[in-house]
Amino acid sequence: MSSTRRAFLRTSTLAATGLIIGVDLSEGATDKRASAFEPNAYISITPDNIVRLWMTRSEMGQGVRTTLSMMLAEELEANWSKIRLEQATPGGRFQGIRLRTSGSGSTVSTYNVLRKAGATAREMLIAAAAEKWHVQPSRCRAAEGTVVHIATGRKFNYGQLATAASHQKVPANPTLKNPKDFRVIGTRMRRVDGRAIVTGRAVYGLDARVPGMLFAVMERCPCLGGKVASFDATQALAMPGVRHVVPITSGIATGVAVVADHTWAAMKGREALRVEWDLGPNQSFDSDDFLQREIDAARSHDGYYVRNDGDALKAFSGAAKTMDAVYVTPFQAHAPLETMNCIADVRKDSCEIWVPTQCPEEARTEAAKMLGLPPEFVKLHVTLIGGAFGRRLFADYVHEAVELSRAVAKPVQLMWTRTDDMRFGYFHPCAVEHIAGGLDTGGKPVAWLQTSVDSNLSTSPLPTEEERKNPRFYFEQEMPWGSFDNPYNFPNLKADFIPVNSPVPTGPWRAVFYPSRVFARESFLDEMAYAAGRDPLEFRLGLLQPGDILKVGNQRIDRSRLIRVLQVAAEKSGWKSPFHPSSDRRWGRGIACNVYDEDCYIAQVAEVSVGRESRDVRVHRMVCAVDCGLVVSPLGLEGQAESGIIWGLSSTLSGKIDFKKGCAVQSSFADFEVVRMDEAPAIETHIVASDFPPGGFGETAVPPVAPAVVNAIFAATGRRIRRLPVNPSS
Amino acid sequence: MRTYSLVVNEVQHQVQASPEMPLLWALRDLLHLTGTKYGCGMGVCGACTVHEDGIAVRSCQIPLSATPGKRYTTIEGLSVDGSHPCQRAWLEEDVSQCGYCQAGMIMEAATLIRRKPNLSDAEIDAGLADHVCRCGTFQRVRRAIRRAAREASKA
Numbered sequence: 003m004s005s006t007r008r009a010f011l012r013t014s015t016l017a018a019t020g021l022i023i024g025v026d027l028s029e030g031a032t033d034k035r036a037s038a039f040e041p042n043a044y045i046s047i048t049p050d051n052i053v054r055l056w057m058t059r060s061e062m063g064q065g066v067r068t069t070l071s072m073m074l075a076e077e078l079e080a081n082w083s084k085i086r087l088e089q090a091t092p093g094g095r096f097q098g099i100r101l102r103t104s105g106s107g108s109t110v111s112t113y114n115v116l117r118k119a120g121a122t123a124r125e126m127l128i129a130a131a132a133e134k135w136h137v138q139p140s141r142c143r144a145a146e147g148t149v150v151h152i153a154t155g156r157k158f159n160y161g162q163l164a165t166a167a168s169h170q171k172v173p174a175n176p177t178l179k180n181p182k183d184f185r186v187i188g189t190r191m192r193r194v195d196g197r198a199i200v201t202g203r204a205v206y207g208l209d210a211r212v213p214g215m216l217f218a219v220m221e222r223c224p225c226l227g228g229k230v231a232s233f234d235a236t237q238a239l240a241m242p243g244v245r246h247v248v249p250i251t252s253g254i255a256t257g258v259a260v261v262a263d264h265t266w267a268a269m270k271g272r273e274a275l276r277v278e279w280d281l282g283p284n285q286s287f288d289s290d291d292f293l294q295r296e297i298d299a300a301r302s303h304d305g306y307y308v309r310n311d312g313d314a315l316k317a318f319s320g321a322a323k324t325m326d327a328v329y330v331t332p333f334q335a336h337a338p339l340e341t342m343n344c345i346a347d348v349r350k351d352s353c354e355i356w357v358p359t360q361c362p363e364e365a366r367t368e369a370a371k372m373l374g375l376p377p378e379f380v381k382l383h384v385t386l387i388g389g390a391f392g393r394r395l396f397a398d399y400v401h402e403a404v405e406l407s408r409a410v411a412k413p414v415q416l417m418w419t420r421t422d423d424m425r426f427g428y429f430h431p432c433a434v435e436h437i438a439g440g441l442d443t444g445g446k447p448v449a450w451l452q453t454s455v456d457s458n459l460s461t462s463p464l465p466t467e468e469e470r471k472n473p474r475f476y477f478e479q480e481m482p483w484g485s486f487d488n489p490y491n492f493p494n495l496k497a498d499f500i501p502v503n504s505p506v507p508t509g510p511w512r513a514v515f516y517p518s519r520v521f522a523r524e525s526f527l528d529e530m531a532y533a534a535g536r537d538p539l540e541f542r543l544g545l546l547q548p549g550d551i552l553k554v555g556n557q558r559i560d561r562s563r564l565i566r567v568l569q570v571a572a573e574k575s576g577w578k579s580p581f582h583p584s585s586d587r588r589w590g591r592g593i594a595c596n597v598y599d600e601d602c603y604i605a606q607v608a609e610v611s612v613g614r615e616s617r618d619v620r621v622h623r624m625v626c627a628v629d630c631g632l633v634v635s636p637l638g639l640e641g642q643a644e645s646g647i648i649w650g651l652s653s654t655l656s657g658k659i660d661f662k663k664g665c666a667v668q669s670s671f672a673d674f675e676v677v678r679m680d681e682a683p684a685i686e687t688h689i690v691a692s693d694f695p696p697g698g699f700g701e702t703a704v705p706p707v708a709p710a711v712v713n714a715i716f717a718a719t720g721r722r723i724r725r726l727p728v729n730p731s732s
Numbered sequence: 733m734r735t736y737s738l739v740v741n742e743v744q745h746q747v748q749a750s751p752e753m754p755l756l757w758a759l760r761d762l763l764h765l766t767g768t769k770y771g772c773g774m775g776v777c778g779a780c781t782v783h784e785d786g787i788a789v790r791s792c793q794i795p796l797s798a799t800p801g802k803r804y805t806t807i808e809g810l811s812v813d814g815s816h817p818c819q820r821a822w823l824e825e826d827v828s829q830c831g832y833c834q835a836g837m838i839m840e841a842a843t844l845i846r847r848k849p850n851l852s853d854a855e856i857d858a859g860l861a862d863h864v865c866r867c868g869t870f871q872r873v874r875r876a877i878r879r880a881a882r883e884a885s886k887a
Contacts, residue, residue, distance in 0.1 A: 061830075062830055063828075063829035063830030063831070063867045064829070065829070192823065192826040193826055193828055195828070195831065196822070196823050196826065196828055197814055197823060199828040199831035199834055199835075200807075200814060200818075200819040200822045200823060200828065200834060200835075200838060201767070201807065201808065201810075201814045201819065202765075202766075202767020202768070202806065202807035202808045202835050203767065203808075204831055205766070206769075206832060208760075208766070208769070208770060209760075209766035211764060211766070217761060242733060242750060264757060264761035264762065265757050265760070265761050265770075266749075266750075266753045266754065266757040266761070270750075337866060338830070338832075338866055339769070339771050339777065339779055339830070339832045339833050339864060339865070339866050340769070340771075340830070340832045341770070341771075386830075386831070387830060388769070388830050388831070388832030388833075389830045389832060389866045389867060390830075391866070417770075419773060420771065420772040420773060420774070420777075637826050641826070641829060641869070641872070644868055644869070644870075644871050644872070645829055645867045645868045645869070646868075647868065648865075648867075648868025648870065649866070649868055670772055670774055670776055671772055671776045671777050671864050672774070672776050676864060676866065677868070678860075678861050678862070678863065678864065678865075678870075679856075679857050679860040679861050679863065679865075679870040679873065679874070680857040680858060680860075680861040682857075682868070682870035682871065684871070685871050
């Protein structure tokens with residue numbers, strides 16, 4: 003991180019042409035930037051032939067800096083080995099441009115925008131070269147960071163054309179390349195940040211350093227919603243290196259921060275703090291009791307309208323065979339390996355922030371509001387992120403750092419310890435699903451009734467009184483995912499949703515609302531298939547006939563694409579092939595599928611074995627088939643499939659967060675167990691080629707994992723697991 | 733407070749700190765070698781793995797009082813130019829996702845392949861089993877270690 007301070011106010015002007023007239027905006031920028039060619043916010047080309055691409059999403063492991071670069075470089079015809087990446091900061095040239103990274107939406111939302119940005123620059127560079135050579139632009143072409151005059155082979159590199167290109171007319175509708183001519187998109191590009199990572203030079207939030215900065219940790223009230231009654235800082239302040247002790251109230255939990263010369267001193271000072279807590283209104287909250295309340299609610303079937311096709315109640319009561327089941331998923335932590343952290347440097351009339359965040363605009367706006375400053379006086383730098391998974395869509399830890407820096411009038415890095423990070427956060431809500439189904443005498447499914455219960459998200463609070471009057475409130479919000487958009491062709495399908503308040507802060511977790519609903523839906527389908535005496539794959543394929551389009555709300559679900567991925571997953575996994583079992587283990591395969599946000603189709607087959615003891619479950623192999631339209635970065639997509647599957651396995655097999663007496667119980671990776679290398683299955687990802695526009699894939703692989711695994715356990719043992727995790731450690 | 737003479741990446745540093753300060757924080761906050769990561773501070777996740785006299789250890793579990801006479805290597809010093817067989821293999825196999833745990837895994841893997849170049853798959857899994865990677869990069873880590881071991885045995 004550069005030690006020089008940048009001016010806050012930028013004088014960049016957006017000319018009527020849309021050209022940003024070169025103004026220094028980046029770190030380490032030089033006067034050369036004054037003559038930079040910047041046809042839009044995403045691209046800067048300087049006369050020294052440096053091509054800078056501006057990254058408008060946060061890199062948190064999903065490979066977005068690689069994907070965005072590929073889309074820009076494709077149309078720009080940049081020399082891939084020479085590009086430099088800059089991270090966008092809110093405001094200035096990015097005013098009005100989304101920087102938030104969420105919902106597996108980065109590729110979907112930027113594909114056309116970035117291609118157009120690259121094509122605009124390319125056409126202007128070609129026009130500049132053509133003008134210099136006095137030829138028609140059509141006689142020139144761009145390749146590898148140069149413009150070539152085709153007839154003579156004369157060349158200019160982009161740097162040589164930068165100044166002249168700035169004076170060209172900005173094309174309103176630049177010609178985008180035909181996908182068959184792509185030479186970057188769709189190729190197996192490796193991660194642009196790979197070398198920095200393996201040499202230890204990559205700068206995450208915790209690695210950012212600012213001159214004169216101090217280091218802080220904070221003791222928070224362990225009980226949900228409690229607060230500081232009183233504290234004694236005497237012993238903490240006596241610890242070597244401790245400078246300040248400051249009460250903090252702006253974060254997710256109130257507490258007392260200790261500021262010191264380095265992190266260790268701050269931690270020792272924290273140990274020496276004496277704090278009396280007012281444990282507040284939730285000190286008897288118990289997640290097991292809450293779960294029971296959710297189960298009772300689910301059985302009431304008295305929820306908000308989500309979907310109602312045909313007459314499910316009548317069909318159910320008239321069915322030859324009926325069945326029902328309750329599925330339970332616990333609270334989950336995000337637990338990214340880099341804990342929450344933020345550096346804030348609050349000065350008299352300004353503030354500068356360095357933070358690993360998915361929501362830079364909100365973080366900046368909220369910091370400005372806290373300080374009573376206009377947002378343009380707050381400069382926010384997005385660092386690389388050591389995992390986010392939805393947790394960093396909240397700026398609570400930015401609030402804490404800002405409050406702290408304001409109090410001590412110095413730049414401060416506030417770091418959450420692992421235990422802080424495990425116990426405080428916006429957890430994945432625990433959820434309960436009740437599903438009832440009916441089959442006719444021939445074993446044909448005729449009714450499906452699904453009631454979903456969860457504690458809602460802190461980002462989408464319980465409906466207001468006004469909203470409650472609208473019975474279709476959740477339908478209009480297309481909620482809950484996985485139930486609302488049930489892709490199967492049931493003639494009679496009813497789905498409803500019951501939000502239940504809990505004091506636990508909740509938020510988006512990888513795949514947001516899908517995991518619990520898809521776990522229940524795909525498990526119950528399996529149960530119905532067995533009840534009907536049908537193969538679970540054939541049963542699903544039958545329910546997706548005739549492979550038509552399902553329209554529900556604004557979603558358009560193409561059942562033929564789901565059929566295709568199911569078939570591919572089955573074929574590649576050897577769905578019906580015999581096992582070569584070892585003598586003492588029982589083997590089985592399970593299948594599950596899902597449609598993520600209408601544009602991403604996925605099916606998975608899990609291959610498991612179970613030992614003599616039912617807890618002894620091993621997942622050996624996961625086969626994954628995906629159709630998410632055009633794939634920009636196949637290597638990235640395969641990585642996200644592997645990543646999503648391991649994520650899903652961790653929560654399926656052992657991960658959970660309990661609350662007792664209002665406090666989170668788990669405190670580290672010792673008791674919040676995640677899948678490690680010795681438990682990681684072999685993963686095969688098969689991409690089903692498709693010409694549809696790209697879908698998002700950061701979260702897509704997560705939801706089918708749990709049902710595929712429990713279905714496989716059932717196939718192996720006849721034991722049906724309806725409550726996750728499979729093997730809770732406590 | 734005491735003065736310790738720390739040998740890190742073949743450079744001798746003088747640091748003033750309390751004897752119980754873990755090496756991790758001396759590296760990160762006093763020497764500004766931030767390639768070594770904090771993940772849990774309890775020796776559970778492996779993100780802070782460095783080499784002590786060539787052997788992978790968890791720097792969050794080593795107090796400065798235990799460092800005299802030892803030579804430490806961090807990810808920044810594993811090679812001068814990123815050319816260690818593990819670093820090259822990690823790039824070839826495109827292992828990293830968020831990347832935060834990777835330095836720790838690379839340092840562990842470097843010890844592993846030096847001790848025994850022809851590792852079995854089970855030995856690779858067991859060797860890295862104490863590292864947490866929330867992105868779940870394990871499949872590519874396995875491939876990278878096999879590749880690095882092959883490269884190292886050729887050299």
